[in-house]
Amino acid sequence: MVVRVSAVLRIPWGKFPVPFELTFDHIVAFAVLTVFPLCVIYATFSDLLSMKISNLTCGVLVLGFFILAPLSGMGWQAIAIHSSVAVAALVMGMSFFSMGVMGGGDAKLIAAVSLWLGLGLTLPYILAASLLGAVVTLVIVGLRKAKPRLPQAFRDWRVMAKVLDRKEGIPYGLALGPAALVVFTISPWVTSAARASL
DSSP states (O other), X not given: OEEEEEEEEEETTEEEEEEEEEEHHHHHHHHHHHHHHHHHHHHHHHHHHXXXXXXXXXXXHHHHHHHHHHHTTOXXXXXXXXXHHHHHHHHHHHHHHXXXXXXXXXXXXXXXXXXXXXXXXXXXXXXXXXXXXXXXXXXXXXXXXXXXXXXXXXXXXXXXXXXXXXXXXXXXXXXXXXXXXXXXXXXXXXXXHHHHHO
């Protein structure tokens, strides 16, 4: 299905009609480039503000994948491989959760992101998230140690109050989210979406 849309480009020296076509591929590409980044950004800020990543956010990522993958032309065999990678990532994440290394929401987010990234990009994602996670941990531990010397307004700020609380865990969503967005930019999803928009 092709929807023909025409707009008028107004510039100082005249008006020019600009016709363009809106195809089903454009709609799918827009959905791909919207669902994944928005969910990941929401999970990142949710973890920062509440130290939680909701099941709903991870569920939307998973559901979005299973709707958009076939619509994007991904074969069932590739979907099965992506699913297997996600299950392996979930098992890994839950084993870290059981050891108290990370939260359950972090483990579920890793699995949901791995579902989208598949076999070729999950390892680079986990490596990037690990490096960023180490930086986030060092910064937060340093801030917690320096808490008495920090300005009162900074300590009382709602976001920092949770981050500076030693009883709270480390919000690894601050590493998982940005790493996911960076690796997503080199994924086949983005290249397919770019081709669809041409």
